[in-house]
Amino acid sequence: MKLLxxxxxxxxxxxxxxxxxxxxxxxxxxxxxDEACTEKTWYExxxxxxxxxxxxxxxxxxxxxxFVENANDNDDLNAENLVIPNSGYSTPEDYAxxxxxxxxxxxxSSLDDTFxxxxxxxxxxxxxxxxxxxxxxxxxxxxQIVEGNLVITAKRESGNNNxxxxxxxxxxxxSFKYGRVDVRAALPVGKGIWPAIWMLGxxxxxxxxxxxGEIDIMEKIGGVxxxxxxYGTAHWDNSGQNANFGxxxxxxxxxxxxxxxxxxxxxxxxxxxxxxDVEYHVIDTTPSGLSEFQEEFHLLINLAVGxxxxxxxxxxxxxxxxxxxxxxxxxx
Numbered sequence: 001m002k003l004l005x006x007x008x009x010x011x012x013x014x015x016x017x018x019x020x021x022x023x024x025x026x027x028x029x030x031x032x033x034d035e036a037c038t039e040k041t042w043y044e045x046x047x048x049x050x051x052x053x054x055x056x057x058x059x060x061x062x063x064x065x066x067f068v069e070n071a072n073d074n075d076d077l078n079a080e081n082l083v084i085p086n087s088g089y090s091t092p093e094d095y096a097x098x099x100x101x102x103x104x105x106x107x108x109s110s111l112d113d114t115f116x117x118x119x120x121x122x123x124x125x126x127x128x129x130x131x132x133x134x135x136x137x138x139x140x141x142x143x144q145i146v147e148g149n150l151v152i153t154a155k156r157e158s159g160n161n162n163x164x165x166x167x168x169x170x171x172x173x174x175s176f177k178y179g180r181v182d183v184r185a186a187l188p189v190g191k192g193i194w195p196a197i198w199m200l201g202x203x204x205x206x207x208x209x210x211x212x213g214e215i216d217i218m219e220k221i222g223g224v225x226x227x228x229x230x231y232g233t234a235h236w237d238n239s240g241q242n243a244n245f246g247x248x249x250x251x252x253x254x255x256x257x258x259x260x261x262x263x264x265x266x267x268x269x270x271x272x273x274x275x276x277d278v279e280y281h282v283i284d285t286t287p288s289g290l291s292e293f294q295e296e297f298h299l300l301i302n303l304a305v306g307x308x309x310x311x312x313x314x315x316x317x318x319x320x321x322x323x324x325x326x327x328x329x330x331x332x
Contacts, residue, residue, distance in 0.1 A: 051070060103328060115174050130304070138164070181330050184262075195220055196219045199216075200212055213236050215293070216233040220255065238289065260276055
């Protein structure tokens with residue numbers, strides 16, 4: 001009878017501990033408890049800003065990786081539909097007769113501000129809508145480094161036509177003249193979604209656009225009939241007006257679920273565009289009217305929402321959308 005009574009008391013004690021949220025924590029791998037601790041709610045901090053998402057929680061004694069104690073983040077990025085591809089095309093880290101002069105493999109915990117800075121806001125008051133009637137506002141927190149990849153997220157915020165995204169650039173930190181650029185990326189989809197990997201003349205502050213020149217390494221506009229086409233374009237000044245010459249390539253494989261490599265080879269005579277090492281467009285830059293392309297350029301990566309070219313998102317457009325970049329490499 002005493003033994004039965006003792007077991008009964010033990011069961012009551014275990015039940016009471018469960019009710020008040022007490023659990024045993026083990027740190028030595030033996031499974032034996034170190035001490036009793038209070039299980040608590042932790043909040044996911046996907047964008048690593050120190051603020052937790054109140055809608056994504058985990059119960060644990062000890063702080064899980066990627067979670068924080070507070071639930072103060074009302075703008076934490078939703079990673080539920082973010083998929084990092086595990087397949088696709090890739091290019092070598094060196095080429096015969098060329099030297100890699102700069103790269104970002106995105107293997108750090110955050111964006112390297114030694115080389116990258118942000119464009120912020122909606123372009124106002126100087127170029128509202130970034131010159132294209134785009135809808136997004138750019139902000140820093142829509143950029144993360146996830147599993148060794150740069151991820152730019154386009155989000156639909158509360159209210160009509162209210163979107164956020166990010167645009168980063170190497171202006172003032174890294175620029176170059178001539179060479180090969182390889183960018184391995186997986187692209188978002190949807191009407192009104194406009195990812196771009198591009199270059200602007202480093203002298204844009206002095207001469208303005210389009211006199212500084214622009215080289216679009218890759219652009220894609222989403223929506224029915226557009227999801228398999230990528231574009232490469234050069235822009236320059238023609239008597240104060242934008243002149244441009246572009247080409248495109250339709251691909252048979254998925255641009256979202258597989259990585260592809262978007263490249264240019266640029267020298268004193270021409271610029272040639274490639275996707276997965278297949279040439280699809282070239283421009284002769286020797287005419288005197290195209291002197292912009294004999295100067296230094298810097299790199300930009302952004303994910304726009306809406307605008308003159310892609311049009312605005314519609315009911316078929318799902319958010320959030322992600323531009324995933326595995327690496328950027330520059331060779332000369």
